[in-house]
Amino acid sequence: MSTHEMSTRRRFFGHAGAALSVPFTATAALAAQPSIRDGSAARLAALEDANAIRALQREYARLVNAGSHAEAARLFAEPAAAPIDASLRRLAADRFAAHDVIEVAADGATATACFECTVETETAIVGSYTLVDMLRVQGEGAVRAVEHRALESSYIKRGGAWKIASLVLRPA
């Protein structure tokens, strides 16, 4: 992992996969960073925020993959407004994604992130047509696809805990 300091936000480029699916063991890695050895409390706080956001995204992916969309919605600052994509069957981080980034605002209250990921979707073919009916009887009737996407999200810290403010999966 490498870190870059910016004037108003702290940007963390990283090993993409960690955010969505790989358990993150931050402490040892962070301790090895020169910037941490500087003893900057703000820098440490930002790194901890980044870790927390990764954990949040990991939990989001776990719940989505389990089909627990309602539980996933509770990770949002406004659960009622959480985007629910019923076609989404699986969300997995790209293992060697090079463009993942987490930016934590200087005040440590908001953040944004972008993760490269792979999504598996299954979209039901809708309509009352004979062939569609027969597909359903056959046990099918859905279009499955595997696509690379960019998960773009923003976060807000409430009561000391990070919540997802917005999340969208854009074509990569």
Added chain:
Amino acid sequence: MQQVPYPKEQMHRIAYTKLTEQQISAKLGANAGPTSAAPTSGVLAGKTLRIVTDKGPTLRYSFASNNRLSVAENDGAAVDAAYGALTLGHVAVFTHLVPGTQRGYHVVVDQSTRLATVFEVWFSGFSDKREVQREIYFGYVAEPGKEAPKERHAPTNRIEGKAFHWRQDNGVETLEFYPSTFYSNFVELTRLGGELGFCAPSDYIKVDDDVYVYSRVECEFSGVQTLYVLDANRAEQAGVRLGFDRSDALEYYVFTGRGEWLGQIAQFEKFGDVGNQPPAAPAPAAGAAPAAPLPPAQKGARRVYRPMRNKWTMTKAEVAALKKTDVFSGPNPMAGNRLPSSTFLVGKELTVRFDHGLAVDYQFPAVDRLRWRRNGQSAWHDERYEAWESAPGVIMFGHLLSSAANHDCYKIVADFDHGLATCIHGTIGTQYIANEAQAETWFGVIETAGTTPPKYRRHRFTDELLGRAITWNYSPGLTSMHLYTTPHSLSWIIFGNDGAGGMEWSGPASYVKIRDGLYLAYWLEEACNGTLGTILINLRTMHDVGIGYHCSKDGVRLNAMGAHARHAGQFDITRFYSIRT
């Protein structure tokens, strides 16, 4: 004297008796065993067999003669029963019922490998009690001192795509097509005169590279089962037929037959996929209800298309009261690969004059609006329409006739290069089902400024598509195959995600030649969901344009159709439909 026994009602129109369990028991109880037109085999007479199946019963047989056996199921007591046996090379097939029950067995034994396939069959296992149910068990013949074979017969797709003409020893002739891995299509040449092809859920079992077991049950029709062992190389069959015919008489006989291989069409599974694994049930989308769960894995479960149980039929009063229409209202999965709408007709005025006397005047003020009137009348009618140019100068367009008595529609193919037009006139309502479409074909000419149409030449009915198989990819995930098995019917097969042919059904159809390689086809989804499908097939571009016409409680719908085609092959069957003297 009529030589061809056309039925008063085709299979899909017969109101088969809902036989009760008591009636079935009485009919089975009076049966003396399977009959046969030819002598049965004595290959098993005097022998004993112990057949062990992997997930089913162990059957102990003692064959007293060539028509009497005793059988003990698992550890049960032996019972005597009549049976019939036949052989096909090294394979023996025998069948018997279990006295006092509605059950029986059809057993296939490969005498060279000792492998066995057992079909347990029974009646009264479904709401339609006359429908034969079956469960398939794979196993072997146990012999003292010998190890059990490790191999087994198995489901297969290795005869998917084949077709045969079969002539049984009792004179029954059929054309049988295997375009799917769990359905088949059959044309009853002698029983029904060969007008239409019908479909039935089917099993395909591989015995070896030459020999296969095929079984179908005519679900939603008589419920009769036809099972036979076939040798694909030698085109021979030996099998059994069990069930109740249209007059409710028990058909239970064994038969041999000789056949003729009619060809092989393409398969679309991945290379290496030989279909020996049962289909996996797809997982539902996260957070979504399963679109179509497979039937529970209960004994005898199979995938069966039962369209008449979907409660889609309406009364005449309901149809007459329908006001709502849905005319080319937007995207639909049947038109994901449609051609763009054509502006060819915009600004034109013309008359389509049909040979039976009707002439229709048209004005086309916009790409989606037309005006029509019957020639000689003054009032114009405005309609929504769509048009596509399938080939240069050949336009297909369609529209409803608002306020027409039978929710009529016209689907017209107009060849402006030749001044010819053909109309498929669709109406709603048959003598059987009030919201089922029917169709008639009108031939005629185009009259418009600057053209002189031919006086005698017309588009014409054709058999040129007969035997062909053409796949249609309508949109992602939605691909079917048309199989033109008779001059008057069409079968459609749904492909699964693995590319294997799957669910299949059929309906009456008609074919008109527009130009070389350009054909107008319609089919009626009778006793299915009542749709009239009409497509213009272009074999040069391998694309179609078309219009679906459907009536339901949601209203009368005209929808665009459009798909990319692949030619899957052609069976050699034209000669079976020539009128001979």
